[in-house]
């Protein structure tokens with residue numbers, strides 16, 4: 001059974017990894033992909049906007065509700081404890097896949113940078129954003145975040161991990177570097193369409209709502225240490241959003 005859990009966790013990790021890599025291509029608008037931010041189902045802009053807001057809301061609800069302690073406890077009544085985080089990652093991958101499949105582009109151009117140097121600079125920001133996300137997952141604990149450490153501990157029979165507050169590298173500059181990276185990537189578009197803008201605005205709103213609930217849990221978990229961290233380190237921009 002313990003080996004089977006490892007296989008399930010690896011499958012969930014692979015699903016999330018594919019969904020994450022697709023997100024890079026989806027936002028970059030790689031023409032060969034079956035769908036991307038400006039390629040997909042055709043609809044009247046109002047109908048398209050309603051669909052897209054619905055998809056972002058659905059993703060936000062899944063991602064935030066499933067991350068709360070009460071939901072996790074309820075989930076472990078039907079899912080083995082070591083697989084709880086893997087199931088979270090799988091559910092997130094499914095929600096992203098749904099978004100890619102049902103996304104309704106709104107191709108009206110909001111801005112278009114024509115200067116080649118300017119375009120390349122924005123692409124560099126785009127890639128740097130995803131780079132920050134990827135590096136930050138390793139800073140915080142990549143294998144724990146994506147459910148692999150949990151099944152490995154279960155396989156070895158070692159006791160459950162006690163969460164430790166971490167502030168390495170990017171975490172000394174901002175409290176939420178993973179979200180900073182996503183925000184940079186979502187807004188860095190040399191050609192910004194209404195559909196892409198809707199995605200960037202929707203995800204930005206979701207990120208700030210998500211931070212509110214995540215920090216409530218982090219204060220509960222780490223107490224005074226996290227409160228002191230909030231007072232000295234910015235939220236997603238260095239020096240800004242200290243609480």
Ligand SMILES: C[S@@+](CC[C@H](N)C(=O)[O-])C[C@H]1O[C@@H](n2cnc3c(N)ncnc32)[C@H](O)[C@@H]1O
Nearest residue numbers: 136140164165166167175176177178179180214
């Ligand atoms: C998707 S990660 C996002 C982390 C962080 N908000 C960021 O943007 O880099 C969410 C997990 O990271 C944990 N976490 C967030 N900040 C942390 C910190 N400074 N030290 C340890 N764990 C942290 C949360 O408890 C949660 O399990």
